[in-house]
Amino acid sequence: MNFLCICTYFKGVEFLKSCKAEGNNVYLLTNQKLKDKAWPRESIEEIFYLKNIENTFDTYQIVLVGLAAIMRNKKIDRVVALDDFDVEKAALVREHFRIPGMGQTTARYFRDKLAMRMQAQDAGITVPPFCSLFNDIDITEYLQRSSPPWVIKPRSEASAAGIKKVHSFQEAWDNLHSLGDERHNFLIEQFKPGDVYHVDSLTINGKVIFTRCSQYLNTPFEVSHGGGIFRSVTLEHNSEDDAALKKMNEDVMRSFGMKSSASHTEMIKCYEDGKFYFLETASRVGGANLAEMVEFSSGINLWREWAKIETIVAVGGTYELPMVEDFYSGIVISLSSHENPDYTPFNDPEIVWKMDEEYHIGLIVRSKDRAKVLELMEKYASMIRDLGYHASAPAPDKPVH
Numbered sequence: 368m369n370f371l372c373i374c375t376y377f378k379g380v381e382f383l384k385s386c387k388a389e390g391n392n393v394y395l396l397t398n399q400k401l402k403d404k405a406w407p408r409e410s411i412e413e414i415f416y417l418k419n420i421e422n423t424f425d426t427y428q429i430v431l432v433g434l435a436a437i438m439r440n441k442k443i444d445r446v447v448a449l450d451d452f453d454v455e456k457a458a459l460v461r462e463h464f465r466i467p468g469m470g471q472t473t474a475r476y477f478r479d480k481l482a483m484r485m486q487a488q489d490a491g492i493t494v495p496p497f498c499s500l501f502n503d504i505d506i507t508e509y510l511q512r513s514s515p516p517w518v519i520k521p522r523s524e525a526s527a528a529g530i531k532k533v534h535s536f537q538e539a540w541d542n543l544h545s546l547g548d549e550r551h552n553f554l555i556e557q558f559k560p561g562d563v564y565h566v567d568s569l570t571i572n573g574k575v576i577f578t579r580c581s582q583y584l585n586t587p588f589e590v591s592h593g594g595g596i597f598r599s600v601t602l603e604h605n606s607e608d609d610a611a612l613k614k615m616n617e618d619v620m621r622s623f624g625m626k627s628s629a630s631h632t633e634m635i636k637c638y639e640d641g642k643f644y645f646l647e648t649a650s651r652v653g654g655a656n657l658a659e660m661v662e663f664s665s666g667i668n669l670w671r672e673w674a675k676i677e678t679i680v681a682v683g684g685t686y687e688l689p690m691v692e693d694f695y696s697g698i699v700i701s702l703s704s705h706e707n708p709d710y711t712p713f714n715d716p717e718i719v720w721k722m723d724e725e726y727h728i729g730l731i732v733r734s735k736d737r738a739k740v741l742e743l744m745e746k747y748a749s750m751i752r753d754l755g756y757h758a759s760a761p762a763p764d765k766p767v768h
Contacts, residue, residue: 371396371434373457373699375420377404378654379449385674386412386447394443396430396456422523426440430456431463440463445681451649454478455523467681469626469650476623476632477650480522481554483623487645490622492615494645495635497556500543506555510536516558519543524554526596532558532724561637561643564602566616566654566668567661568630569678569688575620576688579613580660582699584744588631596748597655600697601664608636611643618650627680629673631657656698656722656729663719663733664696697740699747700729704758712750717743730754 375398387393387410395406406414413435419426422549434443445711446459446466458474462591475482484494498509503580510517519542521529526557526688533539538649561619562582569577584598602609616632631653652658652669662668667689679686700722708728710721717739723730727752732743751757 368392371443371446372449373453374449375417375453376450377401379670380407382449382669383669384408385671386759387487387541389675391678397743412626413567427459430460434460445677451651454650477648478523480520480647483615483647484706486623489621490618492618492645493642495556497554498552502557502719510539513557517555518558519553519555530765542713559635559637561635563635564612565653565657566632567618567657568618569669570630571627571673571680571686573619573626576731577667578613578616579665580609585733588660593682596702596751598698598744598748599657600661600744601695601737603737613669615643616696617647619645627676629669655700660696660698660731663731666690666692686697694733694735695730695737696733697744698731698747699744700727701751701756702758703756704755708756712754713747715743
């Protein structure tokens with residue numbers, strides 16, 4: 368099989384290696400700026416480059432024309448998007464060249480936050496009250512019947528990029544007016560204070576076969592807008608919350624039409640009513656090294672197993688999930704004022720991974736005792752601050768790639 372992997376950010380190395388190891392020919396379409404990155408070139412037949420990675424009509428045309436030329440002598444059997452920003456490109460390619468897999472309509476549910484909310488609401492999945500930004504009367508009525516604060520979100524950005532929090536009717540309209548002709552690319556929803564969770568899964572032929580639930584100790588919004596330290600920890604296995612999140616995740620995957628992929632879904636447990644609310648999902652492996660955190664708690668490498676699933680589905684074989692372990696893991700990551708931080712003070716035996724990236728510091732710990740993981744998460748966040756390692760950058764006014 369010939370697999371075209373689209374990934375305009377440097378990630379998914381394990382997927383590429385595993386896809387090749389399964390006997391496939393792997394082709395990569397990526398960003399020209401990533402030409403010198405450490406791609407696993409021994410696992411890749413050929414790399415194609417895009418100068419402009421934005422999801423615009425011009426980019427789409429370049430992708431289609433380029434692939435049309437390539438497919439004259441190389442048949443592409445499957446297309447996989449390894450990053451959020453490439454989901455639209457992959458769906459377009461599948462639709463245009465009639466390649467099996469997720470089409471553009473279904474891809475919207477895993478990329479467009481407005482489409483997600485409308486589909487979830489139609490399926491009876493609880494979501495915060497929201498409104499599109501198409502019609503002035505609809506917006507005014509929404510603001511009048513709901514209570515602040517609200518958040519104005521880009522429909523197609525990842526994580527907390529581009530989100531603005533507003534606290535009054537006038538502030539909301541001031542921000543909406545400032546969006547100008549881009550307003551239709553945003554939505555507004557009621558801000559629900561609560562604990563945010565992420566559910567990382569594998570699905571094959573419409574059935575969720577693996578799930579690991581975790582809780583952000585600092586939400587992505589807090590980190591990007593408040594300069595906090597990113598932390599997440601595995602949720603208590605077989606707890607009431609664990610079961611509720613798994614059930615909601617399965618409902619989302621089923622109602623959104625997920626067939627076979629990795630997925631990363633976020634929910635919030637509201638402080639006011641104790642209910643879980645669906646926030647967003649994505650048909651890919653979670654970012655911020657959450658895949659490593661999941662692997663250290665479960666023994667399941669999401670990238671590797673996703674590649675196996677894509678191959679099995681393509682050739683019609685049988686997939687068997689490896690044995691799942693029941694450890695607890697936690698991750699802490701921060702921007703650093705040091706180009707290469709000294710990890711010497713971080714020496715507990717529970718440490719199983721250290722981040723190797725300039726101007727970043729990060730650790731993953733693992734234990735059979737969740738309380739120990741939580742203790743170390745607090746300890747390391749304090750150390751990163753107290754030792755002068757922590758740095759922060761202001762959130763951009765507009766989403767940037």
